[in-house]
Amino acid sequence: MTGEVRRDAYGIPHLRAPDVLALARLQGRVAAQDRAWQMELERWRMEGRTAETLGPAWLGWDVFARQVRLEATARAAFEALDPATRAWVEAYVEGVDEALPAAAGRSPELAGLGVTASTVRPWAPWTPLGVFFVQHVLFASFPGKLWRSLVAERLGPDALDLLSIEGATGGSNAVGVAGRHTDSGLPVIAGDPHRTIELPGVYAQVRLACPDFDVVGLAFPGVPGVQHFGHAGEVAWAITNAMADYQDLYREELRTGPDGLQVREADGWRAAAPSTETVRVRDADPVEVTVLVTARGPVVTGLDPSSAPGSDPAPVHSLRVPSQVGADLGFGALLPLLRSRSTEDVERALDAWVEPVNSVVVADTTGRLRHLLAGRVPDRDARLRRLPGRGWDPADRWRPGWVARPARDVEDHVVNANDRASGGGLGEEYAPPHRALRLDELVREQVAAGPVTPAGASRLSLDTKLGAVEVARPFLARAQVADAAEVLRRRLLDWDARCDAGSPTAGAWADWRHELVAWFVAHPALAPLQQPHPHAALFGPWLHVPARVGLAWERLLTRGAVLGIDPDEGVRVALERAAARADARPWGERHRLAADHGLGRSTGTDVPLAGDANCVLATSTAPGVGDSAVKGPVARYVWDLADRGRSGWVVPFGSSGDPGSPHHLDQLPLWLSGELVPLVTDWDRLVPDPTPEPEEPR
Structure with missing residues (x-):
């Protein structure tokens, strides 16, 4: 193969080739070598074939994947690509297919599932687009609309604001500091995306160099280029989720007419065209799945008898998303980005x-620093941001074009933390403002203390002060309790609000919060929510009442009176119950990393963590549900525009997905301590890749 692979001391691949297509092929090959199991799992998810290999536990995902048309969307978007991007994606897939058989043969996960070098299937040309779509189809807003529908139906519209808060999407941070405040005189960008923590990690560090560009960044394994975070030498960029609302659900009405199934439209009933697909299930009978696409989009709820016992049948909803409307997954942006x-x-x-719609920080070597939004938000009635529309109502249709996206120059500094201010107001639910306010405070402190350095900017993401404590202080201050509960009350009031791993008081706070959430959940005002919901188990995380109440506890504390909830009574009861727990363990002994491995295997990563939900170090728990951290920073980075060699990056585990590799977990100690892997820019300081090239292409 034409090209060269070198690696640094942490096994991070640095790739260079004589042209763009040779480089794409090389990236595909190296990705398959490093992450074969992970890439195959994502491919199966895109195809709706996970249960075929992994068994019945994955059937719910496969039903959704077939009904939402994941692979069909990827194929349509691939066929609509411009010729240059299409050739680039095809070259990447060629590289994957060259390396995948041998890599599959080395993977203990694939071997345990009976997938061998001789049985692994070649990738389709559109597979990278599908892998990208898999990462984001549930990343946005539509499952939250199922929750809000239940809240509005069961509690009334007054409860929507109380129980609408950032859901299962996690949180991310990004900061840009203008050159007037840095030691080099040029901007610095730093941050950390927060998602579900997976092993292998969701992002892979990579350097891509050819005569056209030399870019370092973080890539989804299975997708060419670098998609969200990159440093091209003269310009660097980073993103957070803008929390925009761009996915709409529509209530559909179906009936069986003389000629078969019909769907209600604005001008009456029209023939529908359902189809049936068969999902094979390992060690079980195959399952027939009904697939239906209306004029709005694919139907994603209500077609199959998947309701929980005791619940009403699920309403029929179709999903409308920009990617499917335009047969465009945004891959036309990737080569121009590089x-x-x-x-x-x-x-x-x-x-x-x-x-997804992203909030972007970008800076270049002229000193310019910009904040902008990227992505497509439909222009439609504002009601559709909150609740499903009506498929037959013309008033609920999307209007032509997309909503204008804000963009501005930044003269001082910018903070993005999934908050309403940085998100441009294009969404319905945002993260509470605590992280954004704390980050802004920390940046201002660094600016006041002297020039901001890359090392200083990288430390911003390690802060453990929990802003939500200030919301609770007035209620704790006036609580009337005695004995052990009074001791706990005073202890929480005296606490510095830092969720350090060694802090017993952080654990006591979590106990009190847990009991407060449990009290809210059991309150008669919320009792109607306890009825079984009618939707598939796949949507359970968005519809789990304790988890959703746990996300909204601050609003219930400060505004719950509109539902007849007495927050002072809840605070008192929670203090008494938490005091009775008498759990003196430091926070880190309870707040431990729970990395997700696709097969549920022990990962060797059960380690204590600092931080908490809505700290800057957002190692997120589910308040009222548990203390384990299933979400957190899936990477950290700092991009220096003056000298790329002063930049750094780290992922939670390592560059390799192979449990036998020395680079499987070698970045974990750095990630835990807040250190970064230095970004090596000198090719002579990198070592040639010892992995042999495939003997011949497949």
Whole structure:
């Protein structure tokens, strides 16, 4: 193969090739070598074939994947690509297919499932687009609309604001500091995306170099280029989730007419065209899945008898998303991003971005620092941001075009933390403002203390002060309790609100919060929510009452009176119950990393963590449910525009997905301590990749 692979001391691949297509092929090959099991799992998810290999536990995902048309969407988007991007994606897939058989043969996960070098299937040309879509189809807003529908139906519209809060999407941070405040005189960008923590990690560090560009960044294994975070030497960029609402659900009415199934439209009933697909299930009978696409989009609820016992049948909802409306997954942005040399280039490249809608920080070596939104938000009635529309109502249709996205120059600094201010107001639910306010405070402190350095900027993401404590203080201050509960009350009031791993008081706070959430959940005002919901188990995380109440506990505490809830009584009861627990363990002994491995295997990563939900170090728990951290920073980075060699990055585990590799978990100690892997830019300091090349292409 034409090209060269070198690696640093942590096994991070640095790739260079004589042209763009050779480089894409090389990236595909190296990705398959490093992450074969992970990439195959994502491919199966895109195809709706996980249960075929992994068994009945994955059937719910496969039903959704077939009904939402994941692979069909990827194929349509691939066929609509411009010729240059299409050839680039095809070259990447060629590289994957060259390395995948041998890599599959080395994977203990695939071997245990009976997948061998001789049985692994080649990738389709559109597979990378499907892998990308898999990462984001449930990342946005539509499952939250199922929750809000239940709340509105069972508690009334007054409860919507109380129980609408950031759901299962996690949180991320990104900061840009203008050169006037840095030691180099040029901007610095730093941050950390927060998602479900997976092993292998969701992002892979990579360097891609050819005569057209030399870019370092974080890539989804199975997707060419670098999609969200990159440093191209003259320009660097980073993103957070803008929390925009761009996915709509529509209530559909179906009936069986003389000629078969019909769907209600604005002008009456029209023939529907359902189809049936068969999902094979390991060690079980195959399952027939009904697939139906209306004029709005694919039907994703109500077609199959998947309701919980005791619940009403699930209403029929279709899903409308920009990617499917335009047969465009945004891959037209990826090559221009790699070729960017300025903030203007990045902004032009991101004009082709579709979803998810991101809040972007970008800076270049001229000193320009910009904050902008990228992605497509439909222009429609504001009601559709909150609740499903009516498929037959013309008033609920999308209007032509997309909502204008804000963009601005930044003269001082910018903070993005999934908050309403940085998100441009294009969504319905945002993260509470605590992280954004704390980050802004920390940046201002660094600016006041002297020039901001890359090392200083990288430490911003380690802060453990919990802003939600200030919301609770007035209620704790006036609580009337005695004995052990009074001791706990005073202890919480005296606490510095830092969720350090060694802090017993952070654990006591979690106990009190847990009991407060449990009290809210059991309150008669919320009792109607306890009825079984009618939707498939796949949507359970968005519809789990204790988890949703746990996300909304601050609003219930401060505004629950509108539902007849007495927050002072809840605070008192929670203090008494938490005091009775008498759990003196430090926070880190309870707040432990719970990395998700697709097969549920022990990962060797059960380690104590600092931070908490809505700390800057957002190692998120589910208040009222448990203390384990299933979400957190899936990478950290700092991009220095003056000298790329002063940049750094780290992922939670390592560059390799192979449990036998020395680079499987070697970044974990750095990630835990807040250190970064230095970014090596000198090719002579990198070592040639010892992995042999495939003997011949497949």
